[in-house]
Amino acid sequence: MSSTTATGRHAATEPAADQRTPSPGEARRVALASAVGATIEWYDFFLYGTAAGLVFDQLFFNGLSGPAAQFAAFGTFAVGFIARPIGGLIFGHFGDRIGRKTMLIWTLLIMGAGTAAIGVLPTYDQIGVWAPVLLVVLRILQGIGVGGEYGGAVLLAVEFAPPQRRGFFGSFAHIGVPGGLFLASGAFAVASQLPDESFLAWGWRACFLISIVLLGIGAWIRLSVMETPAFQVVAEEKEISTLPVTELFRRQPRRLLLGMGTRFIEGFTFNLFSVYLLAYAVKNVGIEKSTALNAILVGAALGVVLVVVAGGLSDRLGRKRVFSTGATLALLFAFPAAWLVQHGTTLSVAAAFIGGLGVLYGVIYGPLAAFWSELFDTRYRYSALSTLYQVSGILASGLTPLIAAWLVTLGDGTLWWVATYNAAIAILSLLCARLLPETRGRDLHVDEAPVTSSGAVPVASTTSRSGSPTLPA
Numbered sequence: 001m002s003s004t005t006a007t008g009r010h011a012a013t014e015p016a017a018d019q020r021t022p023s024p025g026e027a028r029r030v031a032l033a034s035a036v037g038a039t040i041e042w043y044d045f046f047l048y049g050t051a052a053g054l055v056f057d058q059l060f061f062n063g064l065s066g067p068a069a070q071f072a073a074f075g076t077f078a079v080g081f082i083a084r085p086i087g088g089l090i091f092g093h094f095g096d097r098i099g100r101k102t103m104l105i106w107t108l109l110i111m112g113a114g115t116a117a118i119g120v121l122p123t124y125d126q127i128g129v130w131a132p133v134l135l136v137v138l139r140i141l142q143g144i145g146v147g148g149e150y151g152g153a154v155l156l157a158v159e160f161a162p163p164q165r166r167g168f169f170g171s172f173a174h175i176g177v178p179g180g181l182f183l184a185s186g187a188f189a190v191a192s193q194l195p196d197e198s199f200l201a202w203g204w205r206a207c208f209l210i211s212i213v214l215l216g217i218g219a220w221i222r223l224s225v226m227e228t229p230a231f232q233v234v235a236e237e238k239e240i241s242t243l244p245v246t247e248l249f250r251r252q253p254r255r256l257l258l259g260m261g262t263r264f265i266e267g268f269t270f271n272l273f274s275v276y277l278l279a280y281a282v283k284n285v286g287i288e289k290s291t292a293l294n295a296i297l298v299g300a301a302l303g304v305v306l307v308v309v310a311g312g313l314s315d316r317l318g319r320k321r322v323f324s325t326g327a328t329l330a331l332l333f334a335f336p337a338a339w340l341v342q343h344g345t346t347l348s349v350a351a352a353f354i355g356g357l358g359v360l361y362g363v364i365y366g367p368l369a370a371f372w373s374e375l376f377d378t379r380y381r382y383s384a385l386s387t388l389y390q391v392s393g394i395l396a397s398g399l400t401p402l403i404a405a406w407l408v409t410l411g412d413g414t415l416w417w418v419a420t421y422n423a424a425i426a427i428l429s430l431l432c433a434r435l436l437p438e439t440r441g442r443d444l445h446v447d448e449a450p451v452t453s454s455g456a457v458p459v460a461s462t463t464s465r466s467g468s469p470t471l472p473a
Contacts, residue, residue: 026160027160027161027162027165027169028169030156030157030160030169030225030226031157031160031161031169031172031173032172033156033221033222033224033225034153034154034156034157034172034173034176035157035172035173035175035176035179036217036218036221037104037108037153037176037218037221037222038149038150038153038173038174038175038176038177038179038180039175039176039179039180039183040108040112040176040180040214040215040217040218041107041108041111041145041146041149041153041176041180041218042146042176042177042179042180042181043179043180043183043184043211043214044111044112044114044115044142044145044146044180044211044214045080045111045142045146045180046177046180046181046184046274047115047184047187047188047207047208047211048077048080048115048118048139048142049077049184049271049274049275050184050185050188050274050275050278050293051188051204051207051208052073052074052076052077052275052401053073053074053275053276053278053279053282053401054188054192054204054278054279054282054289055199055200055204056073056076056135057069057070057072057073058200059123059124059131059200059204060073060076060123060124060131060132060135061073061124061132062124062125063124063129070279070283070405071402071405072132074275074276074279074401074402074405075402076132076135076136076139077139077275077398077401078394078398078399078401078402079136079139079140079143079398080139080140080142080143080146080398081143081390081393081394081397081398081399082143082394082398083139083140083141083142083143083144083147084143084144084146084147084390084393084394084398085147085386085387085390085391085393085394086143086144086147087107087110087143087144087145087146087147087148087149087386087390088147088148088150088151088383088386088387088389088390088391089147089245089383089386089387090144090147090148091103091106091107091147091148091149091151091152091382091386092148092151092244092245092382092383092384092385092386092387093243093244093245093383095148095151095152095155095382095383095386096240096241096244096379096380096381096382096383097240097241097244099227099228099231099235100152100155100156100159100227100228100231100382101152101156101222101225101226101227101228103148103152103382104149104152104153104156104222105219105222105223106148107145107146107148107149107152108145108149108215108218108219108222109145109215109219110141110144110145110148111142111145111146111149111211111215112211112212112214112215112218113141113215114138114139114141114142114145115142115208115211116208116209116211116212116215117138117141118135118138118139118208119205119206119207119208119209119211120205120209121134121135121138147386147390148386150385150386150389150390151381151382151383151384151385151386151389152382153173153176154170154173154174154369154372154373154385155228155230155231155373155381155382155385156173156225156228157169157170157171157172157173157369158170158173158369158370158373158374158444159228159229159230159231159373159378159444160228160229161370163441163443163444164315164441165312165315166315166370166373166374167311167312167313167314167315167319167366167367167369167370167371167440168308168311168312168315169311170311170369170370170373171307171308171310171311171312171366171367171369171370172308172311173369174307174311174365174366174368174369175304175307175308177270177303177307177365178300178301178303178304178307178357178361178362178365179300179304181270181274181296181300181303181357182297182300182301182303182304184207185274185293185296185297185300186297187206187207187210188204188207188293189290189293189294189297191203191204191206191207192289192290192293193290230378230381230444231378233378234378234379239379240379241379241380244379244380244382244383245380245383245387247379247380248376248380248383248384248387251377251380252375252376252377252384255375255376255436256376256384256387256388258432258433258435258436259372259375259384259388259432259436260388260391260392260432261392261428261429261431261432261433262323262368262371262372262429262432262433262436263368263388263389263392263393263396263429264392264395264396264425264428264429264432265326265327265330265364265396265425265426265428265429265430266361266364266365266368266396266429267392267393267396267397267400268396268397268400268422268425269330269356269357269360269361269364269422270357270361270365270397271397271398271400271401272356272400272401272404272418272422273296273299273337273352273353273356273357273361274296274300274357275400275401276400276401276404276405276418277341277352277353277356277404278292278293278296279401280341280404280408280415281341281349284408284413285341285342285344285349286344287344287346287349291346291349291350292349292353294350295349295350295352295353295354296353296357298350298353298354298358299353299354299355299356299357299358299361300357300358301358302354302357302358302359302362303357303358303361303362303365304362305362306358306359306361306362306363306366307361307362307365307366308366309362309366310322310326310362310363310364310365310366310367311366311367311369311370312366313366313367314366314367314370314371314440315370315440318438318440319367319368319370319371319374319438319439319440320371320433320434320436320438322363322366322367323363323364323367323368323371323433324430324433324434325363326360326361326362326363326364326365326366327364327426327429327430327433328426328430329359329360329363330360330364330422330426331422331423331426331427331430333355333356333360334419334420334422334423334426335416335419335423337352337355337356337419337422338414338415338416338418338419338422340352340355341415342414342415370439370440371439372384372385372388372389373385373444374439374440374442374444375436375437375439378444396425403421404418404421407421
């Protein structure tokens, strides 16, 4: 029989789960693979956001007037986020039943194919209304691909990580977001040096076609990674869930909803600065697009570093404390950021982008990979992360540029209503974090949300798969 410690933890030499604990070297290799693969996929996804803010209104919606064309371009940007829950549901289901690795190969192929196809898509002037229709179809394909990507990339890093360093290693999967933005902004910053005629004719297309090369690199990396130890334990013990998302909703709906609430300030911050304020600074304030892109480039590079720093700090200080620090900074920075962008100087706009995408986003996003993963049981953890991230992302991320554009019209071209909305989002996420438990140190092999035969979660302490006592969710 397996023995347990007085605190309910597994004895070091007994459980099968602990015998599968990877070495630090293996954890580092997997974390790096997760970071590279996620960066490639997010490059594909964010490339669209940059193009939507700078060129798509001129190429695919030029049959509309200026503001209407920009609304339409941001609308197709939002479509990708609406499609993401579909991908999350599909790949989350099979990721919990078949495994994390296989799903990550498929998401990479879907994203790469969709992005490359955008690079050869005819414009409105060439095929008329079919151009925006096909653009929307390919954006949906991107959304489905990245919808399944997130949960798998995070779990690859978190479930391979040593328990005491889950925040640090898990944060490598989150490098993909600022890292992908860095590559996308960098590609457009280089292409924007071309004369406007060349940029609109083929320069922007080159940025999308690069995805073919990145697809090959990402596939090679992911094929070299093994399945995660946590999933192997569940598979070998024949505890794979038949309907993971149903089990999730039945066992831990409160954690799912509150986790979605913490997602709001993360998604809003990223898409406000990387998409809407990019377009606002260039088209409303008159900042050169190369200047704005370079500022985003610096902010994204700083974000890559601070995501890892914040993840590591969450292993020492706790997930909630680090996340709440970032959300509080976002609340305090809401109105200064609006003033800096409206002020309209190169220095002030750069300060806003670097502060928002570098400092704020890095601190907010760093601890969330481990925090969200540790909230849920292995049997439905892929479905849980996919649902949490992608469903909340429709409003928190995808609709942010549209909402911001509408609020600017209410504010007669100013950003003050946007700043007010920013502050409200930060307060909501802080409240949700406060209501969630601290997860640092949680045993991933322990079921924290057992269900009785009647379907109710018992209030008394229960046992883990290996017989260790634990508390219900």
